[in-house]
Structure formats: structure tokens, C-alpha cells
Amino acid sequence: MTWRQRLLLKSQAMNIAEELSKEYIRRAGKEEFPRNTDVMMDVAATLFGLDVVFDDQGMLDSRFGDDHRIIGCLFPEGHASPWGRDKLVVVNVTPPRCCREAEPRIEAEKRRRREAGEREGILMHVCKEDTFDPRPYNKNHTIAHEIIGHYALHFRKGVGGEHFRRPTYCRNPQATRKPPLEWQADYAAGEFLMPRDKVIWILDGQQPPAVINIDDGLKKRFREYFDASQAMMELRLIYLGYKLINPVYKWADYTKQEEDRRGEVQKKLRGREQERERQERLKAAKAFADIGRKLKQGSPFDGIGDAFAGFGDPFAGLGDPFGQAFKGFDGIFSGFGGRNFRNQRRK
Amino acid sequence: MAEKPETFGQLLRRLRKENGDMSLRDLAGKLGVSFPYLSQIEADVAKPSEELVAKIAKLFNQDVEKLTFSARNVADQIREIKEKFPNVSMPFFRKALKDDK
Numbered sequence: 001m002t003w004r005q006r007l008l009l010k011s012q013a014m015n016i017a018e019e020l021s022k023e024y025i026r027r028a029g030k031e032e033f034p035r036n037t038d039v040m041m042d043v044a045a046t047l048f049g050l051d052v053v054f055d056d057q058g059m060l061d062s063r064f065g066d067d068h069r070i071i072g073c074l075f076p077e078g079h080a081s082p083w084g085r086d087k088l089v090v091v092n093v094t095p096p097r098c099c100r101e102a103e104p105r106i107e108a109e110k111r112r113r114r115e116a117g118e119r120e121g122i123l124m125h126v127c128k129e130d131t132f133d134p135r136p137y138n139k140n141h142t143i144a145h146e147i148i149g150h151y152a153l154h155f156r157k158g159v160g161g162e163h164f165r166r167p168t169y170c171r172n173p174q175a176t177r178k179p180p181l182e183w184q185a186d187y188a189a190g191e192f193l194m195p196r197d198k199v200i201w202i203l204d205g206q207q208p209p210a211v212i213n214i215d216d217g218l219k220k221r222f223r224e225y226f227d228a229s230q231a232m233m234e235l236r237l238i239y240l241g242y243k244l245i246n247p248v249y250k251w252a253d254y255t256k257q258e259e260d261r262r263g264e265v266q267k268k269l270r271g272r273e274q275e276r277e278r279q280e281r282l283k284a285a286k287a288f289a290d291i292g293r294k295l296k297q298g299s300p301f302d303g304i305g306d307a308f309a310g311f312g313d314p315f316a317g318l319g320d321p322f323g324q325a326f327k328g329f330d331g332i333f334s335g336f337g338g339r340n341f342r343n344q345r346r347k
Numbered sequence: 348m349a350e351k352p353e354t355f356g357q358l359l360r361r362l363r364k365e366n367g368d369m370s371l372r373d374l375a376g377k378l379g380v381s382f383p384y385l386s387q388i389e390a391d392v393a394k395p396s397e398e399l400v401a402k403i404a405k406l407f408n409q410d411v412e413k414l415t416f417s418a419r420n421v422a423d424q425i426r427e428i429k430e431k432f433p434n435v436s437m438p439f440f441r442k443a444l445k446d447d448k
Contacts, residue, residue, distance in 0.1 A: 038370045051356075051390035054383035083392035093383055 008153065008184050016152045017191035023047060024192075034227030035140050035193055044147045050074075050087050052143055058094040059083070072142035076155045089146045091139050099125055136231035144192045149185020190236040194226045199240060208241030211254065215246070355418040356391035362407045378402050394418060 020043060025031050027046075028039045044050040059082040060070045075081040075088045082090075094100070102125035113120050137145070153159070159181070178186075200207060202221050212218070214234065222233040234252040237244055243254035250256060353361070363369045371389070375382040378399065387393035395403070400418045404411040 036370075041371070045360075052386060053390045053392055054386045056381060056383035081392070083387075083390075085390075085392060088390060088392070 007180075008159065010187065013149075013153055013184060013188035014191050016148055017188055017195075020047070020148055020152070020192055021195070033194075033198065033225055035144075037140055037143065040140060040143050040147075044089065044143070048087075048147065048151055050089050050147060050151060052089045052091065053081075053083070054091050054093045054139070056093050058100075060090055060092045061094060071137065072146050074146040074150045074155070076151060089143060089151075091142045093139070136229060138227060138229055138232065140193060140227065141189055141229075141232050144189035145185045148192055149188040150181070153184060153188050154181060186235055187239050190232075190239055193232070194222075194228060194236045196240060198225070199236060203242075206242075209243055211243045211245060212237060213245045214248075353417070354391050355395070355414070356389040358414070358417055359403065360389050362403075362409070366407055377406060 021031075023043050023046075024035065024039055027042055028036060041052045044052060060073055063082045064070050071092050073081075073090045073092075075086050075090070077086055079086050081088045106123045106125060109123055110120055202225060203210070203212065203218075206212065219230065219233065222228040226232070228236070230248050234244060234247045234249050238252050244252045245254055247253050363371075363374055369377075371385055372382045375385045378385070379402075380399065384393060388395050395418050397415060400414050401411050403409070404414045
């Protein structure tokens with residue numbers, strides 16, 4: 001099979017999501033939101049022969065040498081998973097390392113307090129990884145992303161991208177710039193989990209590109225109806241073409257994007273102004289250079305002789321005493337190498 | 348070509364579906380294991396302990412020995428022998444396997 005990066009149309013993702021929705025309804029017996037994880041797993045097994053495994057032992061982390069940066073992974077045909085078998089979708093549910101390490105310490109402290117007869121109180125671990133949300137997307141999203149996006153949309157159609165020789169598609173939520181394959185898979189997953197018509201219904205009929213304020217009410221509606229996390233909701237709304245105000249994620253912020261856009265426009269205008277000034281300076285410099293060239297070519301006194309033409313001979317009335325006197329200086333002037341002087345004398 | 352025998356994961360999934368379409372999480376709760384572990388057993392990437400197999404057999408009213416055979420990936424030939432002599436006990440087979448090794 002030839003692997004290639006290909007521009008996929010939104011309609012292709014929509015068609016695949018629709019097909020899976022039909023299969024889902026056939027299995028579940030009804031259209032339901034939020035989607036049921038077990039039914040999704042059934043659909044994956046029957047349609048594609050893919051098994052879904054939840055990794056709580058850090059197998060993915062150890063395989064990719066990272067502490068819970070991979071939230072899901074697809075191991076299609078011919079690509080063995082850390083467990084040795086292929087045709088597997090792995091969802092990472094391993095807690096971050098700091099939480100894993102804290103658990104035995106908390107248990108030991110509880111035990112100590114119990115033995116000492118102290119009040120146990122509430123002991124909890126505050127995750128150090130405050131810059132990293134380990135589960136920005138729920139497991140339904142991860143499963144749909146891997147199955148509909150990476151498997152049905154990419155792997156089966158031979159779309160490879162950067163994993164040209166290693167089509168094990170992993171997801172890294174830390175990535176600031178998502179590769180096209182990830183965006184496409186997210187879009188396909190969104191189509192399946194939160195269809196466009198349902199989203200419009202939740203937004204009281206507001207069609208894209210309406211400006212949507214992300215408030216608590218909206219978050220609650222999305223959570224209750226789709227079981228959607230903040231990231232899932234914002235991602236879906238952005239993909240549908242809405243403009244978001246007050247989102248949590250910077251990439252979804254419409255006002256910031258507007259500011260950036262305005263900043264870009266101003267930067268462009270400033271750039272144009274600077275360019276115009278630069279051009280003017282260049283013209284001026286060219287003009288000066290032309291004058292300099294002219295001066296070099298001719299005598300600086302060429303015009304001066306003519307200028308004094310009307311005055312006649314100013315020294316005529318003085319007789320010859322000065323004429324004799326200046327004769328001795330000739331040699332001195334020629335010694336300066338003044339070409340103009342010499343030329344003039346030749347003339 | 349002979350059909351591949353059902354793996355333990357497939358068998359467990361079938362039993363779960365046949366018994367009221369139980370969810371993975373519900374079954375994990377009933378068996379006292381985590382749902383990720385159960386998902387790994389169903390995908391045949393993890394092997395259940397004999398204790399867990401006994402629990403599953405009890406829950407779904409199945410033959411423990413049959414499930415154990417399926418779960419431990421016993422070779423097809425031994426499986427055939429077991430099917431031919433169903434009254435021979437598991438300890439005998441275990442001993443036979445050990446001697447064979």
C-alpha cells in the first residue's frame with residue numbers, strides 16, 4: 001500500500017461518521033446522546049475487527065517514553081501494540097506519574113494515623129502537572145477519534161502523513177500545532193459524537209458563524225447532552241465555524257484571534273509605511289549619487305568661468321605685477337595631481 | 348479450513364452480551380476488577396487468574412474447567428483430549444502438562 005498525505009474533504013469525514021451512526025443506531029436500537037462506550041466498542045469490533053483496550057498500567061507511556069502525554073493510540077493491521085497484537089485501539093487511562101507516586105504515600109499516612117489513633121481527616125493529592133490536563137477529551141472521543149478518524153478515514157484509505165512508515169497514530173494533547181491528520185480525525189469524531197443539527201439545537205438555533213459566549217449554562221448543556229468536556233465542546237464549535245468568546249483554550253478564542261488579526265493588519269500597514277520611506281530614501285540616495293557622478297566627470301569650475309564672464313577681467317587694471325608673481329606657483333599646483341587643474345591648463 | 352476456536356476474550360464478550368447486554372463497567376464491578384483490566388482480558392492481551400475465571404464461570408453459570416482451558420490457551424490437541432474425556436479432572440491434565448514440559 002502506498003502511504004501518502006492527502007487533503008481530505010469535510011464531506012468524507014461526515015459520510016464516514018454518518019455510516020457509523022447508522023450502525024450505532026442499529027446496534028443500540030435508538031439514536032442516543034451521549035454515545036454509549038460499550039456500543040461504540042461493539043461497532044468497532046464488528047465493522048473493523050478492532051478491539052478497544054484501556055491502559056491503566058502505563059504501557060503506552062513506557063512504550064513512547066513519556067509520562068501520560070499520549071491519550072490514545074491506534075495499532076492497525078501489521079503494527080504490533082505494546083501487548084504484541086495488532087488491530088487494537090488503546091485509550092490511556094493511566095494517572096499521571098505524580099498521582100501514581102502519591103497514592104502509596106497517602107495510604108501510608110492514613111495507616112499511620114489510624115494506628116496512632118489520630119483522626120484520619122481528608123488526605124488528597126494535588127496534581128503537580130497543573131499545566132497539563134491529562135484528560136481533555138473523554139474516552140468516547142478518543143475511541144471515535146481513533147476508529148472513525150485514523151482507521152476508517154486514514155488507514156483504510158492509505159492516508160499516512162508523517163507516520164509514513166509507521167502508521168501507529170498517536171495523540172498528544174500537548175502538541176501546540178496539531179498535524180492535519182489529527183484535525184481531520186477530531187472533526188470526524190465530532191461529527192459522530194456531536195452531530196451538527198444537535199449542536200444547532202443546543203445553541204437555540206444559532207447557525208455558524210454566530211458568535212457564541214462560552215458560559216456555564218452552555219458548558220452544562222453540552223456536558224449533560226453529549227457528555228462533552230470543555231475541549232471537546234470548543235473544538236466542535238470551532239470546527240462548525242462558530243466564533244467563541246471566553247473559551248478556556250486559547251486556540252478557540254475569537255477575540256484573541258481578532259486581536260491577532262488586527263495586529264497583523266497593523267503590522268502590515270506599518271510594514272508598508274516603512275517600505276515607502278525606504279523607497280524614498282533610496283531615491284534620494286540615487287539622486288545624490290547621480291550628482292556626485294556628474295561632479296566627478298566634469299570640472300567643478302566648469303560653470304564658474306561662465307558665471308564670471310560678465311565681470312570682464314577683474315585683474316586687468318592691476319597691470320602685471322601679480323601675473324609675474326603667480327608664475328612661480330604653477331609647479332606647486334601641478335604637484336597636487338589636480339587633474340582638473342591640469343586639464344584646464346591643457347585647454 | 349477449520350474455524351478458529353473462540354478465544355477467552357471473545358467468549359467472555361459473548362457471555363456478557365447474552366446475559367442482559369451487561370456493560371464492561373458493570374461486569375468489572377461484579378467481578379471486583381478494574382474495567383481497564385477487563386477490557387484487556389476481552390481483547391486477549393491479558394490473561395485472567397484462575398480465581399477470576401472461577402468467578403466468571405460462577406456468574407455466568409458456566410463450566411469452570413471449560414473456561415480455564417480457554418483462558419490458559421491450552422493447545423488444541425489437549426483441548427481435543429479434554430473434550431473426548433470430559434470426566435478426567437483438571438489436576439490430572441495439569442500434572443500431564445507439567446510432566447510433558
